[in-house]
Amino acid sequence: MHVRFPRHPARSLAPACALLSLALLLPSASAAPDASTAATPQPQPQEQPQQDAHARIEALISRMTVQEKAGQLSLYGPADIDTPNNPQAGWRNAQQETADVRAGRLTGLFNNAGLEGKRRLQQIAIKESRLGIPLIFGADVIHGFRTMFPMPLAEASSWEPALAERTARAAAVEATADGFRWTFAPMVDIARDARWGRGLEGVGEDVFLAKQFAAARVRGFQGTDLSRPDSMLATPKHFAAYGAAEGGLDYNVSDISERTLREVYLPPFRAALDAGALSVMSAFNEIGGVPSTANPALLTGVLRDEWKFRGFVVSDYTADEELVEHGYAANPREAAKQAFMAGTDVSMQSGLYMRYLPDLVASGEVPMARLDEAVRRVLRVKQKLGLLDDPMRGLDGLPAAQRPENPEFIALARESARRSIVMLKNDRMLLPLPKAGTKIALIGPFAEGTIDLMGAWSLFPGQSAPVGIDQGLRNALGPNSSVNVVRGSGIESALPGGIDAAVAAARDADVVLLAIGESQKMSGEARSRSDIGLPQAQQDLAEAVAATGKPVVVLLSNGRAMALKGAVRNARAILVTWFLGVQTGNAIADVVFGDFNPSGRLPVSFPQTAGQVPYYYGHKRTGRPSPESAPGTAFKTRYVDATNEALYPFGHGIGFSPVRYDSVELSSERMPLAGTLRVRATVTNTGSRDAEEVVQLYIAERAASVTRPVRELKGFRKLAIAPGASETVEFTLTADDLSFIGRDMKPTVEPGEFDLWVAPSAAGGIRKRFVLTRD
Template sequence: MKNEEIKTLLSKMTLEEKIGQLTQIRTSYYYNSNTSATGTVSKLKFTKEQKWMIGTVLGKLDAKMMFEIQKEYLYNNRLGIPLLFMHDIIHGFKTIFPIPLALSCSWDEELIEKTARVAAREGSSSGYQATFSPMVDIVRDPRWGRVIESFGEDTLLNSIFGVAMVRGYQNGDLKDSDTLISCVKHFAAYGAAEGGRDYNTVDISECRLRNEYFPPYYEAIKAGAKSIMSSFNVLNGIPATANTWLLRKILREEWGYEGVVISDWGAVKELIPHGTAENSIDAAKLSLKAGIDIEMATTAYFEALPELCKDKSMEKLLDDAVERILLLKNECGLFEDPYRGISYEKEKQTLLCSDFRKVAREAASKSAVLLKNSDILPLERSKNVILIGPYASSSSILGPWSLDGDLNDVITIEQGLINKNIRIEGVETTSFNEISKEKSEEIIEKAKRADVIVLALGEEEEKSGEAGCVSNITLPEAQIKLLRCMKKLDKPLIVLLINGRPLDLTNVIEEADAVLECWFPGTEGGNAIADILYGDYNPSGKLTMSFPRGVGQIPVYYNNLATGRPKELLKNEKRYKSQYLDVPNEPLFPFGYGLGYSQFKYDNLNISKKELSKKERISCSINVTNIGKYTGIETVQLYMRDKVADISRPVKQLIKYKQIMINPNETKTIEFTIDEKDLRYWNGENRYKSDEGMFEFTLGKNSSEGISFEVRLIS
């Protein structure tokens, strides 16, 4: 259908049909007439006839069910406007990849795009046309459960990896049946909820929004993302769902966004408990005026818009929203092929195929971060190993938002070791929160017979994800006791961590000889972990979220603003400086940190010029030498500090990075170019600018280690 024909179609629609296009409900309302939906969905009120006017649906289906629902829907829809099927495909569909926070620790843009491409191929084969991904919310509070969906605390990485996922899902042309419409979320600043408590207040200056929180959304939109989801939270006093400044002034007027805006689950009617709407009529009016095109999971639009649209200005807003939705359906080819992508045979051949499992194994290997290694890893295959802990043989390592993943398809840590033909003394799976005295004694006796003790510890899956917020980010006491008990046996002690957030690991680091952060690694997690333990993969992951020394440090992140009394410059001052009295200011593990089985030496820094004009660029380079025994990947990071600016600027800001593979005893020269655009920021006076004057740059292996140099920006 030509886009011009969309307006003709729109002119034929009744008011009720238009409102239907703005409403999204669960698929269960089509395949199960007696469904007992929970939560806000249970309050939906629409007639049997109106069910055939709904524009989009979300929910878990297979290809056969999708086909039957679309067929029945088209039979009953007066104008033959097809349904759009949307789904939470967050870190894989049937083949589950590591959680997004873990994927970001690979720092591998190409790999992240590849995982989204696989997810799109799998999801589309079952008939889905859209996913609610990527999430590009900046996250700096590990108490918040949804850090698992983010790419971490840094603006640049969220921008790069968000764009990579948009490319992977959409693949250039949405008419191709193996693509998915991407949905960037949650606009805006959902990850900055106060206290790390989900759905809570967010209050951030416009300056910080524009410099730190907005860029990832903007870059994803610029890359072609076709939909965007508003956030649950209040932003500076106004819920995002009703925030005209956010959804119209910034998103549409300033950024030129022409795609669809969808609310989060039930968020339109949640304006009532927010205290900004008295009833559904208020909620619908505020949301449509603000720019919400699709109302997810509630029916305020159905209830209120027939009356509200007697006002011609409201009717115009309704028509604009319907047109955007119809254009999106047209862009992905639904009018030509309402059954786009649905193929039973293709579904069987595509889901969890061997090639996709290989990508999952690669992703899990590259996402793991080696936090400590006292020359214990990699292990010798001749060593006799005992595997102990709640995740020793558990298949529950997919992580939250793996809705279509099957635990029966998971390679557990135990199975990963078995696949390596390792000598296993025993496998002892324990509970998360309690280990009896009898069980402890039994484990001790078995551990005494082993050469190496491997503890698979971590958090339960339900402690992460949406509404999975916690005030305590340490491992359960039972697991710490188990760790200390094993330490007393004086054997090499390795800790594998399965979790969805940065944890307080001070106790773990003290006791263990080696610590590998595996996150929730996905379907191939066990194989990937075994690859790392036995040296078939040299760990290369680098943290994208700082690990605090305790909850009292939160939020702790690398690119904080400078203070007037910086601890680093007041070394002779004992008290009156920006510090804690009981712990260092620095996190336990900083942003960008990660060990491997190789050691890399940085030297021979070269700068092409020490002055940079606004119309040219300079280059800087550094030699990186692998002084270890293993070929390894190093992520070379370039940080910048604006020393004098109109506003206080971060003490350090990642502006570029490169990944390189280096053989033992090999030296490679890594070069970066810097131009004036790399130095710009939003100065609070409604413009982006750079400052003439001195800038400090640091080249290094993480945000705390590197070699620095200065460059002056001139006119």
């Protein structure tokens, strides 16, 4: 998304939204603050600090010039950094940067490396600028700072929000020690098109799962008190519907209905804000003809009027300036006005606010009250971060590169990595492999240590190289290991003699571990792919190795759901290893040799072919569904060359022990509107090893005033089950779980018949029926 450090090429950020219908401006039933956020009288000792902070902020605003106010709304990347991949806007040299800080022409910097530079600039801000307002330093802390954890999509495969909270907390501790107090994360965009490269920064295709992870990551970054030195301001992004970009093409239009926006794309943002996030990033995309950075219905109508959001909105990288390219603004001055008046408080990188807001205020086109309110929002957040009281906090330690690695964070990285691995298949129990007496051929472009295992957004200095798969296997096997490592091919091109060497290694082995997939540069921002299969060079390698007849275990490194075919699809075992971060090799070895029983589950559906995308389990019904009993029936919703099902559905994953779903019991077949329904399920481990099973609860309403998805996830539990044992899990459904956006664009609950499944994935499971009644 943003500027990178000198040793890496630069990035740019995210999406944008659009003009919504008039109904979107109207508060909905879900907009009412819940009891925990409603205003209630507080004892005077607790009120006094807030009153003092308010008075202090108002006093500052009363003394500020219009130029200084515009400066508090202007954010830039570091000076003297050549970033050819990003728009060349707002760049300054070090002398200009220092002058801007001294004159109060910027509110902060992002992705600026090094404590020494931050200390120097902060000292200038507080001692040499007229009002002494401190800077805020932000960064793209997406999946770690020094200790790199799995990419967010990988970590979502754990189905453990508490794990994501822990890794976000660790990342915040490391980043704040390097002076950063603001992160442009978590990304909470729903992504249902595997062609879109930025899906790896989010949680996948499901709203319920995304809400849990959005809240968890905000809690992790921000901690229990934003004023603590190790707390980072979280920024859910990209508001909104960036993940719905047409064709899976980054920065593209998102042309969706208001109902889809409200039901699918907005709820994870609401969950993040309810968890305490005080900044939001606008998106690059448009919806309905209006880019989100200039969308008042979205930024003011939803955020401010409905959700009562009291933080600030920051544009994505030059997104305000890009209103001109969108064809929405005639010139940069008009773009600044439109973005600001719509509700974008802070301009990132373009410099438009500093350049045009003073004149727009002088001409009366931007009211002074609107300018003051934006500045008030920014200063209020700086105050909550403790910067107004202690501007130098987090700036007095050793730089990240000079600090020793934290062994607890390294252990957490390994735990997170192995819990993120999903085993898709394990025919005839090929895995786990015995550590003794097995000759292994490790083949593929990812077999040896490579930075690609980190995934995108590995930006910061002091990071250790990832543990390679080859090294992880040798660590597990010891000095007498028998692992023959052969690349066989490049990531996207053949190697001279590569396949011949791979075939020879396979023939000499008992089992082949095939390390294939996507490079770091094939998933991420501006990394949309029209073909979500393997590059042909790797597919050719897989076919040749499979032809030897030796059993093959696929180790798939990837940042998206992929369309698997041929020898890869038919391999005896498949592990989705995603981009796992610094402990990749050790985590994969833990699973391959059975030191850890894989417990990950897919947060995205794997389609049978690329032609099925966008593909997601919670699709709508049609009037001509293709019957499961007769898939070839003509004049139905079907493909002529494939079934409609996923190759591997959302929620799928297996462990080393088979698990059986024995029974599902409902507390009643009728649920009153004001009551609850208890669902009890019994699950049995029929194997000889411990198991962890993610038990999933889905519902579907059979008929409603608005058509409903064929299934919706409404709960999940991760159970530890001993060999031969049975465990009982209980879910409780309320009317809120059965609500949807009605014809009036407000949440509603309608009595009627519902189907319910307790299942190991979004396909199959034990099905029950109940009726929701008015009383």
